[in-house]
Amino acid sequence: MKKMRLGALLMAGVLLTASLAGCGNKDGDKGTGDEIIIGGLAPLTGGVAQYGVAVNNAVQLAVKDINANGGILGKQIKYVYYDEKGDATEATNAYTRLVDQDKIVALIGDVTSVPCEAVAQLAARDNLPMITPSGTTESITTYGENVFRACFIxxxxxxxxxxxxxxxxxxxxxxxxxxxxxxxxxxxxxxxxxxxxxxxxxxxxxxxxxxxxxxxxxxxxxxxxxxxxxxxxxxxxxxxxxxxxxxxxxxxxxxxxxxxxxxxxxxxxxxxxxxxxxxxxxxxQYSASSTDEALQNFLKTYKETYNEEPSMFAVLGYDSMMIMAEAIEKAGSTDSDAIIAALKETNHKGLTGTTSFDDKRNPVREAIITSFEGLNYKVVESYSMS
Amino acid sequence: MNFITQTLNGLGLGSIYALVALGYSMVYGIVQLINFAHGDIIMVGGYILYLILVNLGMPLWMAIAAAILVCAVAGVLIQRVAYHRLLVHNAARISLLITALGVSIFLQNLFMILFSSNPRSVPTLIDFGSLSLGSLAIPSKTVINIVVSVIMMVGLQLLVNKTKIGKAMQAASEDTGAAKLMGINTNYVVAFTFAIGSALAAVGAVLYCNTYPQISPDMGNLLGLKAFVAAVLGGIGSIPGAMLGGYILGVAETLTKGYVTSTAYDAVVFGILILVLLIKPTGLLGENRKEKV
Incomplete structure (x- = not known):
């Protein structure tokens, strides 16, 4: 027992040195210490707040799950987010604050198409790895090789x-x-x-x-x-x-x-x-009645934590953060180019199914046709164009 | 057949514009103030209706009564708190206008804090299905809108022309100073005008929620603007003018959507306003001083 504890201590020491050594590199100002900072943009108030709140809540759950499992690259994720009220100008300002002030290494957002388009252009300029969970307009990912999306266009x-x-x-x-x-x-x-x-x-x-x-x-x-x-x-x-x-x-x-x-x-x-x-x-993009254990766990945890029914936006938000975390882990550093290269190789088994990206960085997977039964959604079938 | 349906759609929409326009017109007639907070009174009415009906689970008639009462009180309160001192001290018109805008922004943000900015869905209030006349199917909501707005206008005309307070309103509208000398309590008349105008806005809110069952803190913005346009179109200060303006605006909007363009109808509608004002700057019924309230 004592030996093991000593081993763990030694291990921690090694990791600490490694991370301290890392500080001397070019990424010195990004993810200093034992945290990797990932930014988030979402409308938390305003007419489309329902989407933004769902995404943001789910991303926080994903961060919690990742951190509970030891984080990525041996560090904890710190998630910094701002409310952009569904407005492109607000989103632009919030993005600048995330990059200049908070020194984020990657971005999860934006949520709706119009502000997302503005943010994507800035992120392309900065070559910042970015996944929009739900920005569906086709042009969003065309601004740069660094812009990915989790939802259908x-x-x-x-x-x-x-x-x-x-x-x-x-x-x-x-x-x-x-x-x-x-x-x-x-x-x-x-x-x-x-x-x-x-x-x-x-x-x-x-x-x-x-x-x-x-x-x-x-x-x-x-x-x-x-x-x-x-x-x-x-x-x-x-x-x-x-x-x-x-x-x-x-x-x-x-x-x-x-x-x-x-x-x-x-x-x-x-x-x-x-x-x-x-x-x-x-x-x-997903079916709440699926028997997938990970999905059911997520839906249950979400409901318990936030006391509301999780929506598709929540599921996409969770997947986006998981895909980003996986890519950073695979990249082995917080270097932008390495993360982007890893994102392109994504083959992530997530809540929405297995996601990979096509050459326009759009997701490839099946759609779910849904209808209503009284006040509830009812899954009709999985469908893809043949 | 389609044309008749579209015209009725337009009259249904116009009825709501008309009820709201009445409030703008009445207040302007008495104190020459464009009360931009008037559109937000509809929003207040919508939320009161929702709270009583959904959160407290009370019957509909109580919700409607409460909405009318609260709006009337809110109207008077706004007048006392925000406009009274400015009016008494004969402040510049622009100060009044800016105060009105301030009240509007205050109300919207207050409700955003209280109820969040998420729109809420209002349950069905009054619905008899649709009325069939031959092959014509008219939604009952359209009929209710038209009937209620006409009743309200007739009632208002009677109030203004046949009652003592109505005559006092006319007198104050023609010359406030002289009315005061004749022993009319103009402060009371102004407060009463705000109360009646706001109560009409509450009725407008009931019809609005019944026809377009969704409320949000900024719902009064566009509605208020269009109603203001209706009031100007009909001749601001004139009661029948406000009604006429409301109907014309509603029908023009609907027919444009139906037959010309469903994408740029607001441009056409506001174009009509510009044309009317170029030809007749006082609005359609604007010169009729006698009708001024």
Missing amino acids: DPYQGQLMADYAFKKLGAKTAAILYDTGDSYSSGIADAFEAKAKELGLTITNKEGYANGSTDFNAQLTKIKESNPDVLLLPVYYNDVVLIAKQAKDQGLTCTLLGGDGWDGVAAQLDEANADVVANAYFCS
Whole structure:
């Protein structure tokens, strides 16, 4: 027993010397002492706070798990995050603070597409390894080799839903109603339209609305007149609920389709109006009813810690931090180029399935088609375009 | 057929604009103040409705009554705390305007702190399904909006033209100084005007929550702005003008979405405003001094 303790002490001494020696290197100002600093950006207040809070909570759980298992490179992770309120300017300022003041070695964020785009351009300039858990706009990862993402891109979701509507739901006609002021929304809408044309699925209407609108009756009346089989709503959950309720009022009966922005819809419903999405399908990136032990553990811990149902954003947040930690461990240092090289080789078995990255640093894995059952989500099937 | 449905959609939307526009118009008529906090009174009404209905689980009529009461009190309180001294001391118009903006920002941020900025979904309030007229299906919410707004306007007209306080309001609107000399308690009249305007905003909030069942601390922003435009369009200071402006704005917006462009409709709508003001700067019914409150 005594011998073992001595051994451990010796070991600790060696590690300490090693880490102290590390301080003399070029990374001296990054991750000094026994901490590796990883930054986070998320909207914790504002209209899309539900996403940001979920990501941020889950990232903190991931950090806790990693640190409990001895950290990475023998050091503990220190997670520093700021609230950017869903705003690109705020996100830019927060990013600068993370890099200049907090000296982060890698970034998990941003959460929604618009601020994420601003941050990605800065990170590309600084060559800072970055994973956005949920920024879906295609262009985000195009700014530099250092920008990765854990979620599906907008065009992919649009193509997938067109494919699903045509092949699985047997739709012949489709309409689209999207938010013209949001690149996430127009990205899915455009890809859906293009894929639909390719498949021979007729687009009867492509209607837009301005960001912040609450009245959709005019567009829905127009759509109702052409009576499409499916209506694509590639928008976030707040708008989905408003549109779905008005669609019901207008007597629209077609199947509703959506992307991962629909995650959060269930929390906005009550018994009296749950039927507005009774006939709806959206693609999501994980399935809460999977029997995967790691996933179930995560969902349980999350619920216990934060007293709310974890969303897809939480799951992606957790995976993002795990992928980043794995890459840093594999890189063997906090050197940016080494981490980026390791990220490219990722083959991570996480909560969303097995993720690797394609040459545009977008994730490769199956999508899950989800619908609603009362006030709950119901997994329909795993689906990928053949 | 589609055109009729779209027009009705527009009237339903316009009814809400109209109710809110009435508040802008009344207050402007009496004290020449553009009360930018008026849009946020709707937000207050929405939250009161939500709290009583969802958090306390009380019946709907109580929630509506409470919303109207709280909004009326809030309106008077805002007037007493923020505007009263400025009005009494004949402060510059710009000071009043900036104070109004300050009150608006204060209210929004207060509710953001109290209830977070996450939008909340309001349960269905009043719904009879939809009314069928031949092949025409009109959502009951649209009908409720139109009927309630017309009742409110008629009631307000009666109040202004047939009651003592109404006549006092007209007098104060024409010449506050002279009204005071005639023994009218203008302080009371101003407070009463704010109370009535805010109560109408609460009714607007009920209709809004029924039609667009979601509340957030910044929901009064765009709604307030459009209602203000409606008031200016109809001729600010005029009650029928505010109603007319609201309906025109709602119908123009909906028809533009339906037949012209569903992406740049606000540009078209505000373009109409600019045109009307170029041709008739006082607004559609703006010259009618008698109607001024």
